[in-house]
Every structure is written in C-alpha cells, then in structure tokens.
Amino acid sequence: MKYISTRGEAPSLGFADVTLAGLARDGGLYVPETWPRLSPESIAGLAGRPFHEIAVEVIAPFTAGEVSRADLAVMARDAYAQFGHPAVTPLVQIGPDRWVLELFHGPTLAFKDVAMQLLARLMDHMLAKRGERATIVAATSGDTGGAAIEAFRGSSLVDVVILFPDGRVSDVQRRMMTTPNEANVHAVAVDGTFDDCQAQVKAMFNHLAFRDRLKLSAVNSINWARIVAQVTYYFAAGAALGAPHRKLSFVVPTGNFGDILAGWVARQMGLPIEQLVIASNANDILPRTVATGIYETRGVVPTTSPSMDIQVSSNFERFLFEAVGRDAAVIRGQMASLAQSGRFDLGAAKARLQAEFNAAAADEGQVAETIRATERATGYLAEPHTACAIFAADRAPAGTAQVILATAHPAKFPDAMQEITGRRPGLPPRLSSLVSEPERVSVVANDRDAIERFIEARSRVVGGGAS
Numbered sequence: 413m414k415y416i417s418t419r420g421e422a423p424s425l426g427f428a429d430v431t432l433a434g435l436a437r438d439g440g441l442y443v444p445e446t447w448p449r450l451s452p453e454s455i456a457g458l459a460g461r462p463f464h465e466i467a468v469e470v471i472a473p474f475t476a477g478e479v480s481r482a483d484l485a486v487m488a489r490d491a492y493a494q495f496g497h498p499a500v501t502p503l504v505q506i507g508p509d510r511w512v513l514e515l516f517h518g519p520t521l522a523f524k525d526v527a528m529q530l531l532a533r534l535m536d537h538m539l540a541k542r543g544e545r546a547t548i549v550a551a552t553s554g555d556t557g558g559a560a561i562e563a564f565r566g567s568s569l570v571d572v573v574i575l576f577p578d579g580r581v582s583d584v585q586r587r588m589m590t591t592p593n594e595a596n597v598h599a600v601a602v603d604g605t606f607d608d609c610q611a612q613v614k615a616m617f618n619h620l621a622f623r624d625r626l627k628l629s630a631v632n633s634i635n636w637a638r639i640v641a642q643v644t645y646y647f648a649a650g651a652a653l654g655a656p657h658r659k660l661s662f663v664v665p666t667g668n669f670g671d672i673l674a675g676w677v678a679r680q681m682g683l684p685i686e687q688l689v690i691a692s693n694a695n696d697i698l699p700r701t702v703a704t705g706i707y708e709t710r711g712v713v714p715t716t717s718p719s720m721d722i723q724v725s726s727n728f729e730r731f732l733f734e735a736v737g738r739d740a741a742v743i744r745g746q747m748a749s750l751a752q753s754g755r756f757d758l759g760a761a762k763a764r765l766q767a768e769f770n771a772a773a774a775d776e777g778q779v780a781e782t783i784r785a786t787e788r789a790t791g792y793l794a795e796p797h798t799a800c801a802i803f804a805a806d807r808a809p810a811g812t813a814q815v816i817l818a819t820a821h822p823a824k825f826p827d828a829m830q831e832i833t834g835r836r837p838g839l840p841p842r843l844s845s846l847v848s849e850p851e852r853v854s855v856v857a858n859d860r861d862a863i864e865r866f867i868e869a870r871s872r873v874v875g876g877g878a879s
C-alpha cells in the first residue's frame with residue numbers, strides 16, 4: 413500500500429515512512445492510494461472475535477508490504493492486553509436502540525490509548541528494522557501527553573518529551589505524565605499556555621538542523637497509524653451489533669476530526685453506516701461547516717470538554733480531499749485561503765459533506781443538562797465529551813440503532829463532574845496508586861533555546877540520557 417499527500421506535491425511513501433514522518437513535506441496529510449474493502453462475509457465473520465484479532469483484519473491491508481501479519485498480530489495482542497476490560501472497547505446498552513461504546517478502558521482513561529498503544533509498538537518495530545532511533549516531541553493540553561508517555565514508557569528506541577502548560581492541566585492528567593519513572597519519558601512543565609507549548613513544538617520542527625539531529629517524530633492526531641488503529645472499534649462494534657445485515661449510526665465527540673474520520677474510513681472499507689454524526693461542544697466550526705458549506709475559524713472558548721476545544725480540525729483535510737475528487741490543486745487553494753483569511757468555501761464538496769455527515773453542537777448548559785438527564789433516565793454517568801455525543805444523538809434522524817462513542821472516563825474530569833452532578837467520580841481501582849506515587853517533572857522556561865538544550869541533554873539519539 414502506497415500513500416499520497418492531499419496537497420499533491422510530496423513523494424508517495426509506504427506505511428512506515430508515513431507513520432514516522434507525520435505531516436507530508438508539502439504540508440499535506442497522507443492518505444492511502446486506494447481504499448481496501450472488507451467483504452460482507454468477512455465483516456460478519458468478525459462478530460465475537462477478540463479485539464486484537466479484529467485489529468489485524470482491519471489494519472493489515474494498510475500495512476501490507478511493510479509489516480507482516482504475524483508481527484502485527486503480536487503487536488496488537490500486546491497493545492490491547494494493557495486494557496482494563498476483556499472486550500477492550502465494550503458496548504453498554506442505555507436505550508432500546510442505543511449503545512455506548514466505551515473507549516476509555518486503557519491506561520490513561522481516554523480513547524487515545526486505543527491508537528497510541530499500538531502506534532508505540534509499530535514505531536519500535538519499524539525503527540528496529542531500520543536500526544534507527546527517534547525522539548518524539550509533542551505538546552498536550554491534557555489527554556495526548558499521558559497516552560503517549562504510557563505507550564512509549566520503557567521503549568529502547570524512542571525517547572518522548574511532552575510539553576504541557578504548567579498549572580493548567582488537571583491533577584489526574586498531570587500525574588499520568590509525571591509518575592511513570594522510566595528514563596526515556598520526560599514530562600516538561602512549560603512556563604506558559606498550551607498555545608505556547610504548541611508554538612514551541614512547531615518551532616522545533618521548523619528548526620531543521622535540530623529536527624534532523626534529534627530525529628524528531630510526531631504522534632499527534634494527524635498521524636496516519638493512529639487513524640487506522642481507530643478504525644478497528646467501528647468494525648468491532650458494528651459486527652457485534654449485527655453488521656453488515658443491520659445498519660447502524662455512530663455519534664462521535666469530535667475535535668481534530670481523527671476519531672470520526674476513522675468511522676468514515678470504516679464506511680469506505682465497506683462497513684454499512686447509516687449516519688456519521690459529528691458532535692461538538694461550543695466550539696462548533698464543524699456543525700457550522702455542515703450547515704453552510706463555509707469553513708470559518710473563530711476564537712476558541714474554554715469548555716468542560718477541553719479535548720474538543722479546537723479552532724481547526726486538522727484531519728478534515730483528509731475527507732475534503734476525497735470530497736473534491738482527489739484534486740490536490742483544489743485543496744491547496746482552500747488551505748491557502750484558510751491560512752490567509754481564516755476561511756474557505758467548500759464549493760461542490762458541500763453536497764458530499766452533507767450526504768456523509770450529520771452534526772450538532774452542545775453549549776455548556778446543554779452538556780450539563782444532558783449528563784444529568786442521561787443519568788436520571790438510564791443510570792449511565794457520562795463525562796462532558798461523551799455528553800456532547802448523547803446531545804447530538806438525541807437530535808439525529810431516528811430510525812437506526814445508535815452507537816455513541818464514549819471517549820473518556822468521568823474520573824478524568826472530576827472537577828467538572830462535581831460541579832455538574834454534585835459528586836466526585838473515583839478512579840478505577842487499578843489506577844488508585846496514581847495519587848500517591850512520586851512525581852518527576854522538569855519546569856522549563858517558555859524559551860526555544862532552553863527547551864532544545866533540555867531535549868539535547870536527554871535524547872539517546874545524540875547520546876544523552878540514560879541508556
């Protein structure tokens with residue numbers, strides 16, 4: 413399988429290069445040259461099989477020629493053994509025709525573990541084959557950092573440096589980054605905001621001499637291997653509920669458009685999905701785009717679902733590329749307009765967007781009311797990201813069974829939950845030691861030289877740090 417850039421001006425690459433590179437050199441995102449398909453019989457045959465086996469069936473077509481099925485099977489088994497539920501992503505029925513797909517049973521209680529646990533093993537495997545090392549640098553506003561540190565802790569070939577804004581992540585989120593004590597993971601509290609952290613990461617990637625010397629790599633949500641790993645649970649849930657014979661709708665809490673894009677990929681691969689519903693919080697760029705055909709950025713407002721507080725949904729470009737008939741020149745024009753004026757017109761792609769997606773946005777009052785009403789009616793306690801999806805599901809066209817993706821455990825957002833429900837959700841028992849383990853964190857100034865010196869002194873790519 414080869415991959416091409418949505419901007420059409422970077423060389424096509426194989427799976428390993430795409431995974432290690434992140435963004436294409438022309439600023440675009442890599443997509444597969446063609447979409448593999450699973451036959452109706454093979455989809456039906458997934459029902460009842462272990463999650464890690466379904467992962468192999470779904471992912472193998474994308475890694476063909478670069479990672480053997482046997483190696484992929486070992487990595488998937490190991491990755492999903494880290495989860496606290498035997499079904500890995502269990503379904504919980506909360507209504508006659510409504511299920512919650514719980515994606516939060518991984519080590520850091522958010523859905524990002526599903527992809528990150530496999531990505532870490534894939535990266536180690538591909539680097540070992542090449543005899544290379546890498547340094548992963550990422551900024552986090554909360555969930556990504558912990559998932560990356562958990563996934564890569566102890567890796568012999570990858571060092572991980574996570575920048576987070578000092579004092580601006582929740583206690584649970586910080587402890588998930590600072591309590592792992594392996595020498596290859598580094599949580600760095602930057603004296604600044606999340607935007608400062610992100611700007612520092614961008615500056616390091618643009619500092620080409622540093623980037624090449626440290627072999628910087630990215631694991632953010634545009635990483636193709638992460639998208640592919642997320643396709644698995646759409647097929648697992650679909651088959652468990654009777655696909656391909658029964659049509660289902662999926663409702664997805666959406667930020668960077670990675671999770672819902674994976675659902676769209678599942679549809680491209682042959683999973684019959686009736687509706688794909690984009691659920692947003694007050695940051696409603698995508699619902700506005702579905703309604704108007706104009707993609708227009710506005711300022712970000714902070715909410716109780718911080719992982720969806722975004723201004724631009726990076727992965728949207730991958731869908732758009734398909735919707736404009738894979739015409740990279742059109743994408744280049746739209747992205748230039750976005751960079752210049754903060755908006756672009758979808759043009760003819762609007763019809764395809766409206767045909768493939770529904771969308772709704774919940775404001776903060778609606779999120780709180782949805783959490784309380786859902787618990788009253790069903791006994792199910794949803795956290796704020798998931799509540800946005802329940803809100804959107806209530807407003808989607810009726811008639812098909814709905815699967816609502818639950819992207820985090822309520823204990824990850826204890827302050828918001830206390831405010832909304834009056835109760836503070838406790839951590840699952842397997843994480844109870846989190847509050848007592850010693851923390852290890854470095855505080856660094858919001859200064860590129862200082863951050864680069866910190867990384868240089870620790871990355872094993874340049875001989876720093878422990879061996």
Ligand SMILES: *Cc1c(COP(=O)(O)O)cnc(C)c1O
Nearest residue numbers: 555667668669670671719819820
């Ligand atoms: C990252 C995240 C999201 C948004 O997912 P995208 O793939 O960026 O759309 C939603 N909920 C939670 C809890 C997250 O951590």
